[in-house]
Amino acid sequence: MAEIISMPQLSDTMKEGTIIKWNKKVGDKVSEGDILAEIETDKATQDFEIDVSGILLFIGVKKGGTTRVNEPLAIIGEEGEDISFLLSKLKKNKTEKKIIEKNNKKEEKRIFISPLAKKMAKKIGIPIKKIKKGICEKGRITKKDIEIYQKTFDINVNNEDLSFLNKNNNNNNNNSSNQESTHYPHSSMRKRIATHLTNSKFTAPHYYLMIEINVGKMIQLRKNLNEKLTLEEKISFNDIIIKAVSHSLRNHPNINASWKEKEILCYSHINIGVAVSVKDGLIVPVIRNTDQKSLLQISKEIKDKVLxxxxxxxxxxxxENSTFTVSNLGMYGIEFFTSIINIPNSSILSVGAIIEKPIVKDSKIEIGHVMKVTLSCDHRIIDGTTGSSFLNSLKKLLEDPITILV
Incomplete structure (x- = not known):
């Protein structure tokens, strides 16, 4: 008997998936355990292993198409089986869902606003869609909402100014209509990044601590180690930094923590996330128990997970389950930057480029190598003195890195 195959939930946060590749075509035989398709989730691309056997009779989502979890993907049944009833059922369900979605969108687009607020917004030049919802319990936009928006964005124009702005806007619209723009849909990963980082930025009160580190000895340590290692084993500066971070976290457990609704959770394990740039965005693979691993083990694991x-x-x-994150843009020539915390972590370390510059040593000026690192902190958990102590500990380790090998 024919069976509808639905979009599986391949991660705990997955809400929809995109078909990257179908490994079977209509008419092919499929067996339990076969990889039917490759599906991009909000976190990664994964193989979809089928748990039934039969003939692939119908594909409902084309390559590159996206659909929500539990929505129909395909139909598998016996060779020559009549599936017209199932197809008509799918078509009916799809039509009904489109009608519901259309009605929901209409309801969302409807903006409730008082006549006075509407008149004020028009006079001042505030697009009502920018406000969307008022501060009152039912969300109705009132005079107070217009005044708040006006103060927030420092809008102060009279009627004459407004007509001038409207004229310029009309000209800009006419010019832009003659230009071509490229539009492409958000990938599952990009949507996940947007949601995750927006939630972090507006949930955790961020502040930033920056320190400059003399990395002359770190450069020499890396050189000495790599002279004894094979090409595949070569150590990077990032490997050394991550190893030093794990040591510093062990000495400052309050940094290795998360904010919970009723408590602060300090972890006994140290799992460091390493920010990796990929085609569609950013992935943060996690190196677990870094404080218990050698520099060479950390390096090999990072290479494998980055690849x-x-x-x-x-x-x-x-x-998943990182307790701290490191983001390094030094290889791109960036000397200094700040990062958004990768919640539920309480902080993230931003690592800049190593640069040559004059430094003072023993009351003498000489050319040295320095690196700036910035710690983004969640002020609910980490106070300034706590974050500063962690950074000074890290600075000490990187300025005399032989200690991290002991």
């Missing part, structure tokens, strides 16, 4: 992240073969469990 699989870029090829979208990293597994969801490998990008």
């Amino acid at each position: 699989r992240s870029k090829s979208k073969k990293i597994q969801p469990e490998e990008i």
Whole structure:
């Protein structure tokens, strides 16, 4: 008997998936355990292993198409089986869902506003859609909402000014209509990043601490180690930084923590997330128990997970449960930057480029190598003195890195 195959939930946060590749075509035989398709989730691209056998009779989502979890993907049944009833059922359900979605969108677009507020907004030049919802319990936009918006964005124009702005806007609209723009849909990963980082930025009160580190000895340590290692084993500066971070976290457990509704959770384990740039965005594979691993073990694991992240073969469990995150843009020549905290972490370290500059040593000026690092902190958990102590500990370790090998 024919069976409808639905979009599986391949991660705990997955709401929809995109078909990257169908490994079977209509008419092919499929067996339990076969990889039917490759599906991009909000975290990674994963193989969809089928748990039934039969003939692939229908594909409902084309390559590149996106659908929500539990929505129909395909139909598998017996060879020559009549599935017209199932197809008509799917078509009916699809039509009904479109009608519901259309009605929901109409309801969302409807903006409730008082006549006075509407008149004020028009006079001042505030687009009502920018406000969307008022502060009153039922969300109705009132005079008070217009005044708040006006003060927030420092809008202060009279009627004459407004007509001038409207004229310019009309000209801009006419010019832009003659230009071509490129539009492309958000990928599942990009939507996940947007949601996650927006939630972090507006939930955790961020502040930033920056320190400059003399990395001359770190450069020499890396050089000495790499002279004794094979090409595949070469150590990077990032490997050394992550190892030093794990030591510093062990000495400052209040940094290795998360904010919970009723408590602060300090972790006994140290799992460091490493921010990796990929085609569609950013992935943060996690190196677990870094304080218990050698520098060479950390280096090998990072190389493996970075490679699989870029090829979208990293597994969801490998990008979960970090307790601290490191983001390094030094290889791109960026000397200083700040990062948004990767919640539920309480902080993230931003690592800049190593640069040559004059430094003072023993009351003498000489050319040295320095690196700026910035710690983004969640002020609910980490006070300034706590964050500063962690950074000074890290600075000490990186300025005399031989101690991290002991």
